[in-house]
Amino acid sequence: MLYLKKYFTEGLIQFTILLSLIGVRVDVDTYLNSQLPPLREIILGPSSAYTQTQFHNLRNTLDGYGIHPKSVDLDHFFAVRRLLNQVRSLDHLRVPSTELNAWLVHRDPETVVSAASQSSPSIALDNGGSLEDVNTSEPSTMRGAGNTSESTYSLSGEDNLGAVAPEVSQEQDNRGSVDELSKEDIDLIDILWRQDIDLGAGREVFNYSSRQKDGEGDKQNESNEEAGVREENWRNGINLQEGQGVTLVDGETGESIPEELSSLGTQTSMSLQECLRLLEATFPFGEESEFQAADTASELGGPAENAPSTSQGLSLPAPLPQPDAPLDLEQQWQDIMAIMELQEMDVNNTAENTNLNNNLNNTGTDTIESGTVASFAGSQSSLINQDVSLHQASLPSCSQELPSLFNSELDNSAGQQPTLLRLSSSNSSNINSTFGVTNITGLLLPPLNNTNNLTTPSVLPDPFVSLLEESMLDEISLLDLAMEEGFSQAQASQLEDELDSDSGLSLDSGHSPASPSNSETSCSSAASSSSTSATFSEEGAVGYSTDSEVATAETEEGAVGGYQPEYSKLCRMSYQDPSHFHNFPQLDSINHNHTYNLPLASSYPEQPQLFGSCSKKCRDKHLQQTKVHPPREFIDKQMSRDERRARAMKIPFSNEKIVNLPVEEFNELLSKHHLSEAQLSLIRDIRRRGKNKMAAQNCRKRKLDTIINLEQGVQDLRRDKARLLKEKMECLRCLKQMKQKVQMLYQEVFSQLRDEEGRPYSASEYCLQYTADGSVLVTPRSMTLEQSRKPDKKPKDKKK
DNA sequence: AAAGCATGTCATTCT
DNA sequence: GCAGAATGACATGCT
Secondary structure, three states: HHHHHHHOOOOOOHHHHHHEEEEEHHHHHHOOOOOOOOOHHHHHHHHHHOOOOHHHHHHOOOHHHHHHOOOOOOHHHHHHHHHHHHHHHHHHOOOOEEEEEEEEOEEOHHHOOOOOOOOOOOOEEOOOOOOOOOOOOHHHHHOOOOHHHHHHHHHHHHOHHHHHHHHHHHHHHHOOOHHHHHHHHHHHHHHHHHHHHOOOHHHHHHHHHHHHOOOOHHHHOHHHHHHHHHHHHHOOOOOOOOOOOOOEEOOOOOOEEEEEOOOOOOOOOOOOHHHHHHHHHHHHOHHHHHHHHHHHHHHHHHHOOOOOOOOOOOOOOOOOOOOOOOHHHHHHHHHHHHHHHHHHOOOOHHHHHHHHHHHHHHOOOOOOOOOOOOEEEOOOOOOEHHHHHHHEOOOHHHHHHHHHHHHHHHHHHHOOOOOOOOOOOOOOHHHHOOOOEEEEEEHHHHOOOOOOHHHHOOOOOOOOHHHHHHHHHHHHHHHHHHHHOOOOHHHHHHHHHHOOOOOOOOOOOOHHHHOEEEEEEEEHHHEEEEEOOOOOOOOOHHHHOOOHHHHHOOOOOOOOOOOOOHHHHHHHHHOOOOOHHHOOHHHHOOOOOOOOOOHHHHHHHHHHHHHHHHOHHHHHHHHHHHHHHHHHHHHHHHHHHHHHHHHOOOOOHHHEEEEEEEHHHHHHHHHOOOOOHHHHHHHHHHHHHHOOOOOOHHHHHHHHHHHHHHHHHHHHHHHHHHHHHHHHHHHHHHHHHHHHHHHHHHHHHHHHHHOOOOOOOOOOEEEEOOOOOOEEEEEEEEHHHOOOOHOOOOOOOOOO
């Protein structure tokens, strides 16, 4: 039985730790590595009882200064601090900003003849030389919903400076679209641009020509005049860069054939770079696997693809694909259970949801300027910044269709889903590494003729934001609870006093750090300061004492042979307030009589009343009487062994004094009396056992608290895990939407391509292919296969 | 009477 | 080196 007992005690602790480990192991680090405290902190934080050395280090920390190093309250303190850090981190949630950059497809400036009548246009599908990437990664909070599209569009216009400038200048002279850029717009551009820099966007992402020309120093204090000059530069087409064209690759020779794409007029600017960016963003871990993963998710998700989510917000989580370590069945089931558990736990926050939705709607109504497929800017309310800017892709047909598309769909997706994806566009090597010369047609066009998916984008009411908010609020409320229960300001200040007391044992401190011992502290300090008035806590269980009245009571008995019942324990030891544990059902069954070390006096039910109404003298008197009246056998029975021994050995002072007196006073007491060796030995044993008894009680209490804290920690981790799983599912959903958009854009571009004779390319024979340098090729499918076998072979194509 | 629990005690280690 | 705290192991008493 003892073995089982031990096994259970240890096993429970180990089990809770294991649960914690398992709980966070799944996906958490993959997604929000920076948001979660390290496992070590999670484990060790709330269970500081196992990190004793930290107690002593706490004095050196600002936050922990007020806590006695030996106090069990440290557990609570650690928990509170951990939770506080979590909430703080939630305040500035560090979710990678999502950026989606699209690129203008424009004609080669050299081949541009006129704006409208292009007999031999070419499509610039490049980012390498002509189009520079602009990273628009402002935090969503910095944007109002109203100006989101405006600012993003402005950036798009600015972005077009280098490569598109000639085209834009001509076209816009005709159409006057960019002429609408006022100085306010320019200022706004600069503000946003500076924000980008402040937010850590690398300089390189801004290295388009005009910026280079402006120089870094000017950027700090750029005035409106400068902005105006820059605007002038745009219109004059300064900083032209060589464009690149779409190249047609001969299917048989493999040579790149300059292709005049007649039907792509001036206005036919395609956003294949959008596709690139979208793809890069969509498949950050490798296109094939991720596509598969997304597909798998969508398939397993079943009708959730197009069907609105239920009120629960999410369908049951499908086995979540993971690029590296797919979840096993058990883990998936656990995930499901965790989400369901979270859904049960989640609290309604309809107000926040409403606000979010409003913001989303605002974003969704952003207009898109003519000829510009711009601005899927992130929602302000979204926790994640989604910057998706399709730079000046001015395709005639697209300009008609895509805006509506993006209005209806992209805004929805952009605003509603805090995604963890980072659609990085600043690193073109990503594209290279991710796609290389890979033909994305196979990925994008499996349902070549199936445009249903394109025209029926899934518009899903998004429960995720609300759920995330809820979970955040849950944690906040948890913190509040913790703060209220365990660590109020007043209590913290009280704890400072305990630092002076070496007897900072706080048995009932697990839930109320300050409650432990006003009396104890005063007693101990008083005992330390005054050697004559032995104002010390009478009983051994220091942590239980809260009765200040009793605390100041002195035991003056001390008569040789006159054993003085330890009346003071009566009130104190009965204090053990069960309400301290009302929050812990585990302890409900523990209704101990903590008067175990009460002497005989406490055994009489009438004593408390008498003592409560008696003065000290009165009590002494009464004790003198009770000492006589109770049956001797009863008294003997109630006394502890040591007390009996002490009485038998005629120890001239009480066991309380023996146990609780400070060393100096204790030795002084011993020196005052002439005691035999046996008496001295007994006294030392009594003191040792008494101290050890208290220590044992504290130790057991600490064990319980540790277990309780671990349980709480496991619950917290489970909730975090469920929340993260929800986020992951939302990301997958967003991924799927993005994929659909990319597919749609691809088809849009491809359908606009014409050969020399003005005929459209056959999708079954040709496909668009991206090369390492960012250009896009129209390649026969047979070539694609070959190239995929020879990835090093670079097609010599004509860029447009 | 056995099981289970709470508590006390001892031995040991650590601070 | 001592005092005391911490803790595992065991003993004891009670229900």
